[in-house]
Amino acid sequence: MTSFTPKHFHNIPLSVLDLAPITEGSDASQSFKNSVELAQHTEEWGFHRYWLAEHHNMPGIASSATSVVIGHIAGATKHIRVGSGGIMLPNHAPLMIAEQFGTLEAMYPGRIDLGLGRAPGSDQATAYALRRTLQSRGEDFPELVEELEGYFAGGESARVRAFPGEGADIPIWLLGSSGFSAQLAAHKGLPFAFASHFAAEYTLPALRLYRDNFKPSEILKKPYAMVGVNVIAADTEEKAQFLATSQQQQFLSLRRGAPTPLKPPVENLEEVVSSYELASLSQSLDSRTTLVGTKETVKKKLEQFLAETEADEMIINSQIYDQQDRLRSYEIVAELLEV
Template structure:
């Protein structure tokens, strides 16, 4: 099986506050490390009460401090929200503290709404300079030149590996042009997955960081002892998507017995379109689903979202997934 990684959302629930959510993320990372997962990434979101990872670099430091070998990174930093210089300082510092373990995935979406974007003191047009900002950030992470007057201390020379994240052809083309690895967000925006991967591979130009194309595909995976138990656990994520359509980005809710009593037919259609790349079921079902996804996409790596409400059940889910695909424990 190809490498398997985890995208962590630091979910705040009706029973778990932000501090415990972040500690749960650290605990999950420790379990994932022992199970043989390759990396754990944390996403930047703002003004979302149900997600506690807004201060992404701080959360990553907490997670990295509780682990020793698993790669830790951003999946991703929404670069239009920040000055590239500041991100270089933050992730260069992480690399100095945890050498050889830090990844920096970059996206051009704001990761929030327009009102919050104004609170961040960024304009919607900031995303227009995303390609130039990526190059600027890359330069700050490279060794400083002899005459270079502005250095990102202590980032210069760390060469933190960059990734381009995307859910459309734009990210695929940029990753290919810059010769960077590419991660597609098919766990919530699956429509253009195959087209974007084809564009990326066809247009890829080798770089100092990456000699050949490297793709990572996002997928929702929830495992339990039986298909029925897993589908019940999946109602937590389905309710979260339904609430998003209703304009209610609240706390994560515990699973329910019958999701059909929660959403309307239109909400169901919207949610299931976004969650189309989901593998939910027993270990046998999960194994077959992930093998089929790898065969279909040719992915070099999968990054899973296992959005399960109760922490112990989520730990159980990632263990069953690891065993299903034959990960080698550390």
């Protein structure tokens, strides 16, 4: 891998990935209120961008209409960048995404990001319900990105043009959990975000592919890579470990094929899951990218992961049941920026 100047996490941008959790006993309306509150606080605390992700058929995630929620968050904040982490492009006509994000950029100039993924963000039955056909596949992703870029570039000779959208200066990111999007981002000279928060073992190979094959473009002269990290921070190790059981239960419900709202934490996870499921958690929530503990613990692990990846930016996901505990977790990370 290309050599890099050592980075320190308090000198690189830290951002927020909000999965807009719907907690057990609550609803989407409360989820959006919580997201606004989190966005306003993290903006004050110095976080760089605030991304929301497209998921469908998930009773614990409220951001399925991702463009709408992005507008809601951008309207409630002042300067933090707001965007998608990501829009699953095969689910949509590129023209509609160009128009939606062109509209967002017109409303909130200079603050909108467009992160693109190629997965369905759901199961195959839901993908069919979204697309009405499964002829649109992940392999078509490069052509879909090209078409979307064409709508932003525009031109009077084009038969179909995006209004709003044409001429909009909206940063496009490619997102991935494997090498496919890493290579495409490198080829196109685009920034790349890797889902290391749930695909830790593929992180370094994907970053190597991206950096080794990067071609400078009008957008980027050198590679720019962001990595995802789960952080569950609290004022004691015991409380952090307790809070982390909500995310652990959420991952296991996905593994079982029966997703649920985000459940409250439990004192003893072994009472609600099998020993086999406990073992599988270490794969999904790798300790390198799922950081659970006090400020000191999180600081040490963030430094280790940054040294390992040489990332240009980190985006932090904190699936925590109680809103005040979630705010406190991000506040602890923000305090590290001041060190």
